Amino acid sequence: MNAIHREEQQALARAVLEIDVANHPGVMSHVVGLFSRRAYNVEGILCLPVGDGRQSRIWLLVNEDTRLAQMIRQVEKLEDVIAVRRHHAEHAVFTELEDFFRP
Amino acid sequence: MTETLSGAQITVRLLERQGIRLVTGYPGGAILPIYDALSQSTAIRHVLARHEQGAGFIAQGMARATGEVAVCMASSGPGATNLLTAIADAKLDSIPLVAITGQVPKSMIGTDAFQEVDTYGLSIPITKHNFLVSSTEELLEVIPRAFEIAASGRPGPVLIDIPKDVQSRAIDVDTWPAPGHALPAPAAAAGQIAQAAAMIADAQRPILYLGGGVIHSGASRLAVDLAEKAHLPTVSTLMALGALPVDHPLSIGMLGMHGAPYTNLALDECDLLIAVGARFDDRATGKVAAFCPQAKIIHIDIDPAELDKIKTAHVGIVADVGDALAQLLPRVPENARETWVDRIQALKTAHPQPLPGLDNPRSHFGLIAAIAACLDDEAAIATDVGQHQMWAAQAYPLRRPRQWLTSGGLGTMGFGVPAAIGAALAEPQRTVVCFTGDGSILMNIQELVTAAEQQVNIKIVLMNNAVLGLVHQQQTLFYGQRLFASEFQAMPDFVGVARALGIGAVDLDQASDPLAALKDALTRPGPCLIHAGIKAEEKVYPMVPPGAANRDMIGA
Ligand SMILES: Cc1ncc(C[n+]2csc(CCOP(=O)(O)OP(=O)(O)O)c2C)c(N)n1
Numbered sequence: 001m002n003a004i005h006r007e008e009q010q011a012l013a014r015a016v017l018e019i020d021v022a023n024h025p026g027v028m029s030h031v032v033g034l035f036s037r038r039a040y041n042v043e044g045i046l047c048l049p050v051g052d053g054r055q056s057r058i059w060l061l062v063n064e065d066t067r068l069a070q071m072i073r074q075v076e077k078l079e080d081v082i083a084v085r086r087h088h089a090e091h092a093v094f095t096e097l098e099d100f101f102r103p
Numbered sequence: 104m105t106e107t108l109s110g111a112q113i114t115v116r117l118l119e120r121q122g123i124r125l126v127t128g129y130p131g132g133a134i135l136p137i138y139d140a141l142s143q144s145t146a147i148r149h150v151l152a153r154h155e156q157g158a159g160f161i162a163q164g165m166a167r168a169t170g171e172v173a174v175c176m177a178s179s180g181p182g183a184t185n186l187l188t189a190i191a192d193a194k195l196d197s198i199p200l201v202a203i204t205g206q207v208p209k210s211m212i213g214t215d216a217f218q219e220v221d222t223y224g225l226s227i228p229i230t231k232h233n234f235l236v237s238s239t240e241e242l243l244e245v246i247p248r249a250f251e252i253a254a255s256g257r258p259g260p261v262l263i264d265i266p267k268d269v270q271s272r273a274i275d276v277d278t279w280p281a282p283g284h285a286l287p288a289p290a291a292a293a294g295q296i297a298q299a300a301a302m303i304a305d306a307q308r309p310i311l312y313l314g315g316g317v318i319h320s321g322a323s324r325l326a327v328d329l330a331e332k333a334h335l336p337t338v339s340t341l342m343a344l345g346a347l348p349v350d351h352p353l354s355i356g357m358l359g360m361h362g363a364p365y366t367n368l369a370l371d372e373c374d375l376l377i378a379v380g381a382r383f384d385d386r387a388t389g390k391v392a393a394f395c396p397q398a399k400i401i402h403i404d405i406d407p408a409e410l411d412k413i414k415t416a417h418v419g420i421v422a423d424v425g426d427a428l429a430q431l432l433p434r435v436p437e438n439a440r441e442t443w444v445d446r447i448q449a450l451k452t453a454h455p456q457p458l459p460g461l462d463n464p465r466s467h468f469g470l471i472a473a474i475a476a477c478l479d480d481e482a483a484i485a486t487d488v489g490q491h492q493m494w495a496a497q498a499y500p501l502r503r504p505r506q507w508l509t510s511g512g513l514g515t516m517g518f519g520v521p522a523a524i525g526a527a528l529a530e531p532q533r534t535v536v537c538f539t540g541d542g543s544i545l546m547n548i549q550e551l552v553t554a555a556e557q558q559v560n561i562k563i564v565l566m567n568n569a570v571l572g573l574v575h576q577q578q579t580l581f582y583g584q585r586l587f588a589s590e591f592q593a594m595p596d597f598v599g600v601a602r603a604l605g606i607g608a609v610d611l612d613q614a615s616d617p618l619a620a621l622k623d624a625l626t627r628p629g630p631c632l633i634h635a636g637i638k639a640e641e642k643v644y645p646m647v648p649p650g651a652a653n654r655d656m657i658g659a
Contacts, residue, residue, distance in 0.1 A: 070408065
């Protein structure tokens with residue numbers, strides 16, 4: 001990504017979604033598929049198990065878009081999704097990882 | 104009592120405990136353990152379809168006619184992929200299905216084994232939920248849960264993919280889980296109900312807009328009660344036809360692309376739209392920005408994601424529509440609303456649905472009317488997809504919820520015949536009519552053999568115009584009359600085909616007295632094909648061009 005493009009990208013409003021899910025193969029496809037079928041790009045993804053491993057937490061970094069509210073409702077509808085929380089783009093979960101993503 | 108049972112036996116037992124008495128499907132290697140266990144069941148009858156898509160739509164016909172979760176089965180690989188269209192169709196129309204597919208043994212998954220496809224991955228976007236069962240023990244949890252999910256909230260299809268080794272392995276079972284049933288839906292917020300009631304009381308020109316959710320929720324009676332109490336002129340989507348009898352004085356018919364002129368014009372004038380179990384589908388709304396431009400919106404739906412998806416509601420109520428209507432009914436004041444009801448009447452008179460040839464049984468509308476005249480409201484009406492479907496929607500006097508079985512959301516040609524078989528299997532006391540076209544019937548023609556074998560009481564009315572009518576119509580109207588790939592060069596002898604596949608057939612074109620021939624065919628029990636030639640030039644009118652506002656109807 002060139003520098004100008006990168007700045008443009010950052011100028012876009014972003015949102016961070018925190019999604020608690022049942023931890024099993026396939027749950028990631030369910031969540032991400034809702035975005036891909038709408039040609040809604042997911043800019044960042046993080047996922048790790050929480051607690052005893054029966055649940056995982058997925059963090060998504062997405063662009064603000066008029067469709068975001070609908071997206072969240074669709075995600076909430078998935079059987080494997082326990083909860084969805086929405087944060088602003090500066091949430092530490094992605095900013096603290098920036099060192100790992102230097103070009 | 105502890106029993107040692109294979110996964111296949113457990114699956115069948117769980118289906119029995121669920122109350123399932125009829126399943127449909129098609130066997131193959133990866134599901135043979137389940138078929139073997141099924142052969143030992145005295146409670147469950149299996150109807151063999153002649154194609155997995157047929158099985159999927161037979162199950163849909165059962166589910167649509169009864170409202171109960173229906174089960175279909177297929178093997179791995181091509182069996183599973185053949186089911187997918189019927190599952191996608193069920194998803195878009197919110198039909199409760201449990202589809203069980205065999206899968207290659209776990210140890211072979213991911214090796215491109217014979218007849219291995221990623222059924223789980225393929226079915227994610229077209230199911231309400233899906234499972235790949237990884238152990239025999241898990242079946243005890245997954246199967247009841249699949250039924251619960253299929254039936255709860257907004258119904259939908261659930262797929263369970265079961266590897267062959269999971270079916271074959273035996274485990275000890277000492278306790279059985281409770282069968283899975285619909286969970287209660289969240290109750291409507293009282294404040295919102297009060298607000299909605301106040302808006303209805305204040306409205307001058309309200310319209311009640313019923314969608315398929317009213318049928319699914321069994322709320323038709325309540326919707327009629329509300330309409331009558333507050334004198335709400337009522338429109339139905341394609342999926343809601345039958346919720347309100349067409350000839351009810353407050354009925355203003357089906358809205359949208361092929362809605363009646365007065366229906367779409369009335370919506371243009373309304374100041375309050377009360378959407379109940381409807382999802383503002385593009386075929387219903389036309390150009391959204393021009394849909395009910397003056398109206399405030401009350402939207403009641405069990406699926407929170409439907410609220411504000413297409414149109415932002417002034418009051419959005421997440422609830423089972425039956426519960427919400429029951430709460431709303433006592434709070435809405437009686438109102439004769441004479442000015443508005445008179446205005447609607449004037450629109451009806453000035454802008455009626457064109458129904459040419461209604462008394463000529465050799466024309467499309469006349470044929471539909473003649474069939475209706477031979478039957479009562481106990482008959483069920485299935486359709487395929489095309490002009491014949493829209494003509495039936497416009498002209499058949501539907502008066503009963505679940506009387507009308509049609510593929511709305513996906514619009515799948517090939518739906519009609521197997522869905523009619525399913526409905527007739529589930530409710531053998533009924534006559535089930537299937538309106539079909541010469542294109543659609545060929546998409547699942549093999550199911551005529553199933554119909555013959557089961558001797559179901561279905562009457563397939565083939566409106567043969569020798570073209571893919573709806574495509575022909577669009578090419579004529581919107582593509583400079585460049586007819587391409589919509590006219591059939593070869594035409595089978597459908598009467599001969601039906602007879603060869605084992606069902607009775609009559610050609611109305613050859614009958615000197617078509618009415619008598621029709622009556623005879625409709626009243627003789629068992630499956631029958633009724634063939635009727637229709638002119639290829641006939642159009643479905645009115646028609647709102649795709650993307651246009653509903654007020655801009657061609658042929659109105
Ligand atoms: C499986 C499938 N393929 C294609 C279409 C597109 N399509 C919609 S209506 C239609 C023509 C249907 O022809 P026919 O069944 O003969 O009915 P008619 O319109 O002539 O009454 C077609 C091709 C579809 N709806 N479903």
